[in-house]
Structures are given as structure tokens and as C-alpha cells.
Amino acid sequence: MACSRRTKERTPLPRERTPLPRNAKMLATKQTRAGKVGPTAENVDPEKEENCYAKRSSSSPQGGPKKRSAFGDITNARKNQLVAGKKEAVKVAPPKAQKAQGTLGVAKNNEINLKKSMKKTPPKAPSEPEVDPVPEKPVPVQELKPPKERLPAVEDIDKEQLGDPYASAEYAKEIFEYMREREEKFMLPDFMEKQPDITGDMRAILVDWMVEVQENFELNHETLYLAVKLVDHYLVEVVSMREKLQLIGSTAILIASKFEERCPPCVDDFLYICDDAYKREELLAMEMSILSTLKFDINIPIPYRFLRRFAKCARATMETLTLARFLCEMTLQEYDYARESPSKLAASCLLLALTMKNLGGWTPTLEYYSGYSAQDLHPLVKRLNFLLTYQPRDKLNTVRSKYSHRVFFEVAKLAPMDMLKLEKALTSC
Missing domain, CATH: 1.10.472.10 (Cyclin-like)
Structure with missing residues (x-):
């Protein structure tokens, strides 16, 4: 008995008992006969409906259409069916009424009333934009794709490192786009024109020495590149003398080491590589001068x-x-x-x-x-x-x-x- 009760409880209601919309008896019967789509089709999951539509349109050269186009076709088909049903009800009802009543007076009255309603309210021109017409030719999906998808030869280089938490592959593209934007901010002008005591040859000698320091301390290459950038951007703002040039270079390496290295060298190491030509206070004062001049914005693209x-x-x-x-x-x-x-x-x-x-x-x-x-x-x-x-x-x-x-x-x-x-x-x- 328990099993029979459970089966009775789980038995779905027959389709004939599902209530039909008002004044749509003919429309419901026609839809169930032609396409076997009853009122229960409104309860279908949209995701399942989308999957079914994608399978039916697998012959498209770009594969299945996008969600927007798929859902648009479904709603258009549903609205068009309802509009078609209303039109059939208007056209078919008067002949049936004539046969049932056997008089022509009712038909004439219906025509008169229909003409009056047509004069008061426009036929269907204003309401037609609400129903999106189904295009005869499908819109090519290639026009709706972003530029990256239109290039089949472009390879996703961050795909292989998506599972690596240290690679930041999910944000790599955005990070480098941000660095490209910052390039415009840090473009260097011709600053040697306003440096009366420093030349391009002196700058080359300084950079050559900075490369040697990077080797001796075994620093990262990013530290070297950033230090050279700090020197250039500082000389854009401050006029310096040649005897201070090595102090600027060593201090720039110190700042870049703090920014890039896990274990940066200490101040005494930089005083040593300068052969004690500068005092500790001078090095710290130059560090404060460089940072304040650059407004502490030292994340310069290299x-x-x-x-x-x-x-x-x-x-x-x-x-x-x-x-x-x-x-x-x-x-x-x-x-x-x-x-x-x-x-x-x-x-x-x-x-x-x-x-x-x-x-x-x-x-x-x-x-x-x-x-x-x-x-x-x-x-x-x-x-x-x-x-x-x-x-x-x-x-x-x-x-x-x-x-x-x-x-x-x-x-x-x-x-x-x-x-x-x-x-x-x-x-x-």
C-alpha cells in the first residue's frame, strides 16, 4: 500500500488537465497538433532550451550561436505564435459565428465594429516593434566576436600557467596593459640640454659601473634597469654636478634593490663600493632627495x-x-x-x-x-x-x-x- 501511495503521489497530472489560457482553445489545439508544444513549454529551463538550440544549429561555420541570439529566436518564435493565434482567431471566428447563427447581420455588425476600432486604434504598426522579427538570414557570428577571437593564429600564452599561484596568469594580460599605459607617463625628454656639467659619455661611464655593481652583488636584472631609470628621471628634475653622479647612481641601486630584491644590500655595502667617497649621511640624504623628487612613484616600466x-x-x-x-x-x-x-x-x-x-x-x-x-x-x-x-x-x-x-x-x-x-x-x- 505504501508503494502504491508513493506512485500515486509521484504520478504527474495528465496534460489534458493543464489549464488553458482564456479564448485560446483553438490556438492551443493547433499548437499541440502541429508542433506538439503545450502550455507546459513555458516551464522549460532556459539553459536546456539554449543547449537544444545550439545542437540544432551545429551546422554554423563558427559553431553554436551566442546566448543572446539563441534566446532572441526563442522569444520571437513564442511571440509570433501568439500573434498568429490572435490573427487566426479574428479571421476564423466570424465564419463560425455565421454558420452557428445563420444570419448575416452579426457579420455586418462585426465588420462595422472592427472598422471603428481600426479608426480609434492603429492596426498593429505601433505594437509591432515589441516583437523582434526573425531575420531571414542569420547574422554571422564572426561580426560579434572580439578582435582576439577573429585572429585564429593568436595563441593564449597564459593558458598553461593558470593553475600556478605564483605566475598570476589570470591577471598577466591586464598587468602588462597597465604597464603600457604607464609608459606614456615616464617618457624621458632630452634632459642633457639643461645639465651643464654632465654629458652623455659621463652617463655611459656611470651605467657601465652600475652593471659591474649588479654583477658583484648578484642582483636581479630588473634592479639594474630600474636603477638606470631612476637616475635618468632624477636628472630630468634636478641639475647635478659631475662629482655627485656616482652618489646618484649608487643611491639609485639602493632604492631599486629595496623595490626588487628579497634581501637588498645594506647602506655600508654601497659606501664600500664607492670607496668611501661619500658619507653615510650623504647617501641617506640623496635617497630622500630622489624619492621626494619622483614623488615616491618608482614603479617605472622597464x-x-x-x-x-x-x-x-x-x-x-x-x-x-x-x-x-x-x-x-x-x-x-x-x-x-x-x-x-x-x-x-x-x-x-x-x-x-x-x-x-x-x-x-x-x-x-x-x-x-x-x-x-x-x-x-x-x-x-x-x-x-x-x-x-x-x-x-x-x-x-x-x-x-x-x-x-x-x-x-x-x-x-x-x-x-x-x-x-x-x-x-x-x-x-
């Missing part, structure tokens, strides 16, 4: 970070990346490259390294993530190859001796490309 990002897009080997780093570090000494955009400089160094290694040109993935086409980088690539070929500063060879070590794959010993071959390789890619 080309080294962009270079590592772009090398990941190209899936470059460590040797190719090291060659690009060598090219990029060579530009630190040159004042002419200090005013270049960090992202553009990094992209140009990578393109020259790929060309020197004969590893192909600028792919759509690199163009998408870097924001530069190959034609945008060609002038800067030629300048970099010219710098590598003629070596304007032979006496300042700290960077070359550093990258001539086998730890860095001896990339500094590679022969530069011939300018004509480089021109041909750039035009062909």
Missing part, C-alpha cells in the same frame, strides 16, 4: 619585463632570450635609446635576436600581445644592429665581457648581421 613577456609569446629558447637581453642591456649605456619606449625597445631586441638566429619573423601572437607590427619595429631593429656592429664604446666593455661568459651562452661573441641581409630578412617576414 624593457626587461616586456622582453621576458614577448619571449614567452615567441616560445624562444633561453639562448635566444639571452641574446635579446644582451642587445637590450647594450642600450642602457646609450643616451639615444633612453628616450625609447620600453615595450618597443624590448620587441625590437627580440625581433633582431630571432632574425640573427634565423627563427622566423614577427608572428600574429607577438603582434597581438606586444601591440607592434613588424613594420613598426624595422627602424629600431636596424639601429640596434648598427650598434652591435660598430661598437661605439670599446673601452666600456662590462656588458660585453659579462655576456661573453658561458653562463650567458657567450652570445656577445656572435657576429652581427650584414645590413643588406638584415634588410632582406625584414622585408621578407
Whole structure:
């Protein structure tokens, strides 16, 4: 008995007992006969309905349509059925009424009343916009896709590291877009014009010494690049003398070490590398001067970070990346490259390294993530190859001796490309 009661309780109501809407008996019977869609279709889960629609339209070249188009077709079909039912009720009802009553007077009265109502209220022109017409030809889904989806050759480079909590792959694209925006804020002007006692050669000597400090203390490359940026931005605002230039450079390394390193060197270490030329109070005063002049905004975009990002897009080997780093570090000494955009400089160094290694040109993935086409980088690539070929500063060879070590794959010993071959390789890619 218990089982029979449970089955009775679980037995669904028959479809004939479901209440029908008012004045829609003919519409309900026609819908159930033609499409076998009863009033219970309103209770269908929208997600299930969307899945069914996607399966029916699997022949589309872009796959199933989007949610918006799918739900729009469902609502249009439902509204069109209701509108069609009303029209059929208006047209079919008078003949049935004529047969039932057997008189023509009722039909005439109905026509008169219908004409009066048509004059008072417009037929259906105002209400038609409420029902979206079903397009005869489906809208191509490709027009509604964002630019990234329209490029089939673009690869998602952060997909492989989504599970790594230290990689921040979910925010990597937004982080580098933010750094690209900050590039505009930190573009350097020609500040050597207002420095009466400092020249570009003095700046090159200072940077060469800073590279040596980075090696001796085994600091990160990000620390070196940021320290050089701090020196340049400080000299934009403050006129300095040549005897203070080394103090500015060592203090910039101290600030960059605090920003980038896990265990930065202490103040006494920097006093030691300066051969006790400055006192402790002078170093601390210079630190306060640099930070206050830059308003403590020292998160300056550097080309080294962009270079590592772009090398990941190209899936470059460590040797190719090291060659690009060598090219990029060579530009630190040159004042002419200090005013270049960090992202553009990094992209140009990578393109020259790929060309020197004969590893192909600028792919759509690199163009998408870097924001530069190959034609945008060609002038800067030629300048970099010219710098590598003629070596304007032979006496300042700290960077070359550093990258001539086998730890860095001896990339500094590679022969530069011939300018004509480089021109041909750039035009062909």
C-alpha cells in the first residue's frame, strides 16, 4: 500500500488537465497538433532550451550561436505564435459565428465594429516593434566576436600557467596593459640640454659601473634597469654636478634593490663600493632627495619585463632570450635609446635576436600581445644592429665581457648581421 501511495503521489497530472489560457482553445489545439508544444513549454529551463538550440544549429561555420541570439529566436518564435493565434482567431471566428447563427447581420455588425476600432486604434504598426522579427538570414557570428577571437593564429600564452599561484596568469594580460599605459607617463625628454656639467659619455661611464655593481652583488636584472631609470628621471628634475653622479647612481641601486630584491644590500655595502667617497649621511640624504623628487612613484616600466613577456609569446629558447637581453642591456649605456619606449625597445631586441638566429619573423601572437607590427619595429631593429656592429664604446666593455661568459651562452661573441641581409630578412617576414 505504501508503494502504491508513493506512485500515486509521484504520478504527474495528465496534460489534458493543464489549464488553458482564456479564448485560446483553438490556438492551443493547433499548437499541440502541429508542433506538439503545450502550455507546459513555458516551464522549460532556459539553459536546456539554449543547449537544444545550439545542437540544432551545429551546422554554423563558427559553431553554436551566442546566448543572446539563441534566446532572441526563442522569444520571437513564442511571440509570433501568439500573434498568429490572435490573427487566426479574428479571421476564423466570424465564419463560425455565421454558420452557428445563420444570419448575416452579426457579420455586418462585426465588420462595422472592427472598422471603428481600426479608426480609434492603429492596426498593429505601433505594437509591432515589441516583437523582434526573425531575420531571414542569420547574422554571422564572426561580426560579434572580439578582435582576439577573429585572429585564429593568436595563441593564449597564459593558458598553461593558470593553475600556478605564483605566475598570476589570470591577471598577466591586464598587468602588462597597465604597464603600457604607464609608459606614456615616464617618457624621458632630452634632459642633457639643461645639465651643464654632465654629458652623455659621463652617463655611459656611470651605467657601465652600475652593471659591474649588479654583477658583484648578484642582483636581479630588473634592479639594474630600474636603477638606470631612476637616475635618468632624477636628472630630468634636478641639475647635478659631475662629482655627485656616482652618489646618484649608487643611491639609485639602493632604492631599486629595496623595490626588487628579497634581501637588498645594506647602506655600508654601497659606501664600500664607492670607496668611501661619500658619507653615510650623504647617501641617506640623496635617497630622500630622489624619492621626494619622483614623488615616491618608482614603479617605472622597464624593457626587461616586456622582453621576458614577448619571449614567452615567441616560445624562444633561453639562448635566444639571452641574446635579446644582451642587445637590450647594450642600450642602457646609450643616451639615444633612453628616450625609447620600453615595450618597443624590448620587441625590437627580440625581433633582431630571432632574425640573427634565423627563427622566423614577427608572428600574429607577438603582434597581438606586444601591440607592434613588424613594420613598426624595422627602424629600431636596424639601429640596434648598427650598434652591435660598430661598437661605439670599446673601452666600456662590462656588458660585453659579462655576456661573453658561458653562463650567458657567450652570445656577445656572435657576429652581427650584414645590413643588406638584415634588410632582406625584414622585408621578407
